[in-house]
Amino acid sequence: MFEEIVHTDTFVLLTSILLIAGVVTTKFSARLGVPALVLFIAIGMIMGSDGLGFIYFDNASTAQMIGVFALVIILFEGGLQTKWSNLKPVIAPSLSLATIGVLITSGIVGFAAWFILDLGILESLLFGAIVGSTDAAAVFAVLKGQNIKDRIGTTLEAESGSNDPMAVFLTVAMIQIITLPDTNIFSLIGMFFVQMGLGVLIGLLAGKLVVKALNRINLDSSGLYPILSIAFALLTYGVTSLANGSGLLAVYVLAIVIGNSEIAYRHSIFRFAEGFAWMMQILMFVILGLLVFPSDLFSLPVILKGILISLLLIFVARPIAVFASTINMNYTNKELIFLSWAGLKGAVPIVLATFPLLAEIEGSQLIFNVVFFVVLTSCLIQGTTITNLAEKLGLTGPKKTTPMHSLELVSLGKVNTEMIEYEIEDDSAIVGKTLQDIEFPDGAIVNAVIRFDQLITPQGNTKINPGDFLYVLTSKKSKPDVKRLLEEKKEPEEGEAKKSPKKKPKEEQEAK
Structure with a gap:
């Protein structure tokens, strides 16, 4: 009994230390120009068995569960901040990048991995599927507060928020093909469209229902409204997933509907979701850092193979995918170059890399280590240079001002x-x-x-x-x-209205 209490106390103590360290690193992140998620991962690696040895963690199943839970919260918070007026013009290119772009990226990287990683063709295509998507957690974290032009920033956020279903589908499909050779590929394709359709449909319906519920329900404490909104997000994910739909896409759509509607306690819900999302980012990346063993990750074979694949992904696969999937969509070359460079990898590939581990796919440990190395490389190379590149390409807008929002009266009673x-x-x-x-x-x-x-x-x-x-x-x-x-x-003043005819040059003068 005493040993169990001591174990629980130690767990609480370590959790507090990890959260404090995660919050403090965000300040260093801004000063060093390094994405905070890299520092969160570093904390996990340092605290792990290959570092200071405080925590031994090798449970891929638990890491996967925490990762999915965290992604639900992160996508919910990102969707709340997405303005429909900015999203509407870029829906088509964002969906094209989230589907065709991911497919092209996965295919190019998969065939390259066939030669570089010395795996079978199916296992190599599985690797490509895992790293093919742009990560929502990484993109939201890097773009938050930056003055990148709305059209480009919203395109990236919408792509990263909606491409997870494609990456999950490709990963699960490849694992199914490897483990069950008789799998019907056409049925898998049909399943993908069903998942996407259910994700959008349930997300829209849930969003409308949640907005009505938040506005009509009268809770005894205003602090319960943010918790209720998070509970609805988790419920939406669970219901959609059980219905064989894309739970992550449903949560993102749900959040967009809520964020662009008039809801009670709006400001409290937004701020709570933002803080909770930060906490889940810290927890998720620290856990993923604990899961990897630096002695395996930074071995010479993994480093060499990881660098080759990272360079190919950053400079070949992603640019080809961006340019091919946005043909005739009115993006300039500068904008396409930026979209290519901003295809950050993050938590999703690492979480997806646990799928082969749990399925005991041949070469799964090598796949996990190289995926982890590719994510670190992407964050360090691309994540640290996104803002500077946007400035050099002239894609930064005016400094963002404080938008209109509600400051609710916080009270223990009803207001x-x-x-x-x-x-x-x-x-x-x-x-x-x-x-x-x-x-x-x-x-x-x-x-x-x-x-x-x-x-x-x-x-x-x-x-x-x-x-x-x-x-x-x-x-x-x-x-x-x-x-x-x-x-x-x-209303325009009369003097201003009268100036316009005088500014019309030759037509009126010639008529006179």
Whole structure:
């Protein structure tokens, strides 16, 4: 009994140390220019049996389970942040990259691995399937907070969020073909379309139901709403997977629907999902770092083979896949070069590399080690240079400003009000007006005005200037009317309207 308590206490202590170390490394990550996930993996490798020896971990099944759970949370958080207005124009290229692009990448790398890794052709194609997709966790982590142009950034995020089903399908299909030689390939292709279709359909339906549930249910504590949203994400994954659909795709679609809808406690849900996603990234990459043994990973054969495949993947397979799958989709060469370079590998390939281990495929340990090395190489080479490349190619936009969001009143009891934060733009209709001249809906009142980082106590004669942040306390019933008022644009002045005919040159002058 005493030994079990000591073991539990040790586990809690080590978990706390790993989480603290993971959070602290995010600061070093920004300063060193190295993606945080690389440092998380390094923590796991250092703490493991080949490092300091604090933790011995070689359970691929547990690592796979934790990895899938973490990916659900990460995809959910990424989908919440995806704006439909940015996503809609890039759906076609994103889906093309997520399907055709992954297939091309997997095929090229698979045939190359046949020569480099000295595996059978089927095992080599399995390797290609594992590393063929762009990783959502890596892309979301690297692009978060960067000022890369919306069209390119959204394309990458949508691709990485929707290509996991293709990678999972190809990996599972190849394992099935290897272990069951009589497998019907055409039935596998049909199964893929069923999985994708069910993923999108269930994700859409679940999203609409969750939005209604969040808005109508009245819980005793506001802190329960974020937990409920995460529970719905996990439920969506589970139901979709049991129905033989793509659970990961369903979660991503669910999150997009929720993120682009008006929901109660929106800000709390977003912030909780962001913090939870960070925690799951730390946990997942540390666990994956524990799973690998550095003495095997950094052996000369693995290093040489890993470098060859990494270079081929980065400079040949990914660019061919990007250029081929986006033909006639109005991307410039600079944009395609950036999309090619930003095809980061991360947690998904490592998690998928545990599938052959569990299926006891011949050469599975070599596949796992080389996949791990390829992921590290991709993160270190591509992940550290994405922002610089975007700047050199002229693909960075203006610095991102704080978007409109709700700051809920956190209370242990039931509340029916929210605090709206809104940044006043130059063309806003209320610019230049005083608060007493603005006809706010009943039940709405301005609580604070932030101007140049200074708090201004609102009074009737307080004039609204561009760049001000207004904090408006409103009832949930009046919230849509308040938003419409704040988003209303200024009418063009008569003087400006009269200038336009004068700017028309020769036609009117010749007519006169």
